[in-house]
Amino acid sequence: MKKLTGSNKIKTAVFISGTGSNLKSLYKFSKLKKSPIKISLVVSNNFKAKGLIFAKKNKIKTKIYEFKERYKYENKIINDLKKNKIKIICLAGFLRILSNNFIKKFNNKIINIHPSLLPRYKGLNTHYRAIKNKEKFSGCTVHYVNSKLDSGKIILQKKVRISKYDTQESLQKKILKQEHILYKKALIKVFSKT
Ligand code: GRF
Numbered sequence: 619m620k621k622l623t624g625s626n627k628i629k630t631a632v633f634i635s636g637t638g639s640n641l642k643s644l645y646k647f648s649k650l651k652k653s654p655i656k657i658s659l660v661v662s663n664n665f666k667a668k669g670l671i672f673a674k675k676n677k678i679k680t681k682i683y684e685f686k687e688r689y690k691y692e693n694k695i696i697n698d699l700k701k702n703k704i705k706i707i708c709l710a711g712f713l714r715i716l717s718n719n720f721i722k723k724f725n726n727k728i729i730n731i732h733p734s735l736l737p738r739y740k741g742l743n744t745h746y747r748a749i750k751n752k753e754k755f756s757g758c759t760v761h762y763v764n765s766k767l768d769s770g771k772i773i774l775q776k777k778v779r780i781s782k783y784d785t786q787e788s789l790q791k792k793i794l795k796q797e798h799i800l801y802k803k804a805l806i807k808v809f810s811k812t
Contacts, residue, residue: 627656628809631704633712634662638669640710640731643798644805645676653802654809659702661695663714692720699724708801709763718765728763729808731801733793735775736761740768745789748780756780756789758797760804773804 627648632641641660648657660673665682673680681698683691699707709730721728734744736759748756757777762770776796780789 628654628705629658629703630655630706630708631659631661631699631702632657632708632710634660634667634669634710635664635713636667636669636711638667638672638711639794640708640797640801641669642672644708644710644801645672645678647802647805652806655706655708655805659698659704661698661712663712669711688714688717689719692717696720696723708805710801715767716763721763721765726762729773729804730761730763730768730770731797731804732759732761732768733790733797735759735777736768736772745786745793749784749786749789753780756793758793758800760800773807774800776800 634641645657647653648655657678660678660680662670662682670680707728735757739747755777759775760773764770778793778796
């Protein structure tokens with residue numbers, strides 16, 4: 619892989635809906651020499667998303683869209699992504715489903731992190747369901763986004779043991795810690811091939 623500097627790093631948009639701990643971790647990573655990405659835009663469907671405060675503090679451009687009419691707002695997002703020359707989208711706790719039209723426009727350019735060992739536990743409440751089913755392991759997955767929910771090609775996964783003392787909250791905490799590590803590794807893997 620050619621040496622990346624600030625100016626030739628891949629312009630990335632991070633989509634969030636809430637806390638933004640993955641955004642924070644990706645941002646810190648993006649500042650390192652070894653990072654292939656540079657975060658040029660943060661997109662949110664929720665103007666109350668805590669992650670927006672972090673983005674603003676760090677002078678990352680933010681765009682907030684209310685998603686009442688999906689097609690209308692997706693078109694606005696697409697325009698903004700183009701304007702900002704965004705080459706890759708990292709979904710990080712983004713709680714909206716993108717349309718097929720949007721996904722096709724960014725074919726193989728949208729990456730997501732999901733808090734389970736896909737293909738198990740697609741969708742929401744993954745920790746609750748894993749504990750309820752008495753799973754011994756759960757984990758997290760970084761994958762490409764395709765038209766089916768949480769079903770795109772897997773880039774990397776990390777297994778996390780579920781102890782008998784784990785609650786939904788403790789498991790979420792353990793997995794989130796691993797998510798922060800995994801997302802960076804996955805991006806390095808994706809761009810070391812290009
Ligand atoms: C993470 O667990 C992510 O996998 C899921 O939503 C959560 C977002 O956390 N899709 P944060 O906003 O990055 O802290």
